[in-house]
Structures are given as C-alpha cells and as structure tokens.
Amino acid sequence: MPQTYKVLGQSAPLATTLTDLYTVPSATSAVVSTLTVCNRAAASKSFRLAVRPAGASIADEHYIAYDVAIAANDSTCLTLGLTLATTDVLSVYASAADLSFQAFGSEIT
Numbered sequence: 001m002p003q004t005y006k007v008l009g010q011s012a013p014l015a016t017t018l019t020d021l022y023t024v025p026s027a028t029s030a031v032v033s034t035l036t037v038c039n040r041a042a043a044s045k046s047f048r049l050a051v052r053p054a055g056a057s058i059a060d061e062h063y064i065a066y067d068v069a070i071a072a073n074d075s076t077c078l079t080l081g082l083t084l085a086t087t088d089v090l091s092v093y094a095s096a097a098d099l100s101f102q103a104f105g106s107e108i109t
Contacts, residue, residue, distance in 0.1 A: 041098035
C-alpha cells in the first residue's frame with residue numbers, strides 16, 4: 001500500500017463558518033500527523049476542530065477542540081496522529097477571519 005506524505009489542506013476560513021480543511025479521497029485512508037493554527041491578528045481569537053466520519057453532519061461528538069484560545073500573533077502546533085477513512089472530513093472553525101489552518105500527514109492507497 002503506497003503512502004504519500006503531503007500537505008493535506010490549508011485554509012484561512014471565513015469567520016464563524018465551519019469549513020472543510022481536508023476530505024479523504026475515495027479508496028484512500030489518511031493520517032493527519034500535525035495541524036497548525038496561526039493567528040494573524042493583534043488580538044486573541046479561538047478555533048474549533050472536528051472530524052466528521054463519512055462526511056456526516058456536524059454533531060457534538062465530532063469535536064476534538066472547541067473554542068480553544070490562541071494568543072495574538074501566535075501559532076499552535078498540534079501533533080495528533082488522527083486516522084481517517086475514506087470520505088472522513090476534517091473541519092475547522094475560526095472565531096474571526098484572522099486564523100490560518102494547515103494539515104500535514106500521509107495518504108495511504
């Protein structure tokens with residue numbers, strides 16, 4: 001089973017909008033090894049992360065981080081090792097449009 005290491009997704013989402021950062025392609029599984037959140041603003045903000053199995057509608061049990069504070073002009077790196085199956089979705093949410101998200105990992109086909 002070939003494994004490809006790559007940038008899985010990058011996004012600077014609109015404020016207060018749940019946004020898909022990465023969707024696992026068909027016939028593929030993935031491991032999200034690291035996720036970074038960058039606050040580009042001079043004021044603290046907050047973020048949310050969720051994994052939606054098979055692209056399910058968002059529900060409380062999908063959140064892995066909820067309204068986590070991130071300081072002004074700061075970055076947070078999360079080493080997660082999330083294992084995702086085909087069509088699973090990693091979603092992000094920012095309290096303001098000043099946050100950037102990046103997911104790094106591997107796809108297994």
